[in-house]
Amino acid sequence: MPIILAQRGAVARGGARGYIPAPRMSKSETLPILFVPDTRLRLKARPIGDADGDKVRALADKMLATMYAAPGIGLAAPQVGEGLRLVVIDIQPKEAPAPMVLVNPEIIAESAELAMREEGCLSLPGQYADVTRPARVKLRYQDLTGAKREIEGEGLLSACLQHEIDHLNGVLFVDHLSALKRNMILRKLAKDLKSQQRG
Numbered sequence: 490m491p492i493i494l495a496q497r498g499a500v501a502r503g504g505a506r507g508y509i510p511a512p513r514m515s516k517s518e519t520l521p522i523l524f525v526p527d528t529r530l531r532l533k534a535r536p537i538g539d540a541d542g543d544k545v546r547a548l549a550d551k552m553l554a555t556m557y558a559a560p561g562i563g564l565a566a567p568q569v570g571e572g573l574r575l576v577v578i579d580i581q582p583k584e585a586p587a588p589m590v591l592v593n594p595e596i597i598a599e600s601a602e603l604a605m606r607e608e609g610c611l612s613l614p615g616q617y618a619d620v621t622r623p624a625r626v627k628l629r630y631q632d633l634t635g636a637k638r639e640i641e642g643e644g645l646l647s648a649c650l651q652h653e654i655d656h657l658n659g660v661l662f663v664d665h666l667s668a669l670k671r672n673m674i675l676r677k678l679a680k681d682l683k684s685q686q687r688g
């Protein structure tokens with residue numbers, strides 16, 4: 490749908506929220522998303538260096554396209570089989586997209602206050618659970634030009650940032666649940682994926 494992609498590009502170039510330089514919202518191809526229990530989702534991703542620049546810009550484009558197509562509000566590189574510390578996020582409604590690309594994000598402060606939100610994950614399609622995390626976080630990351638930036642989040646953004654950084658460390662939202670709840674979700678996911686394959 491070239492019209493929608495063009496609109497996203499226009500908003501991004503306007504510097505939607507000033508967090509990122511505009512990624513090119515070209516007609517980027519989408520990538521297959523890995524599902525649990527793919528073992529690549531459990532690996533710790535490696536930091537991105539200067540030498541990765543071109544690859545990371547191309548990957549960020551494809552990850553954004555993949556996230557919008559899913560649709561989802563966040564995607565981490567390990568979810569598309571790339572063991573790099575790269576995250577894309579857009580928590581804005583479709584009418585006003587505000588894509589963020591975070592290179593080497595790390596949490597540098599978090600609130601003592603906790604907040605609970607329902608979370609899902611593109612690697613556990615159709616599964617949702619309430620997850621408790623720090624209510625607010627502060628992150629340090631680099632943008633696609635390598636410039637160091639900081640961002641503070643609360644509410645949905647805070648949960649999303651923490652969820653995606655977890656992916657870079659091989660952690661999934663179900664790891665924050667009791668073993669009972671986690672196993673229930675993992676069994677249901679396996680069943681759902683199996684019936685989808687048959688369907």
Ligand SMILES: [Zn+2]
Pocket residue numbers: 609610611612652656
């Ligand atoms: Zn996820």
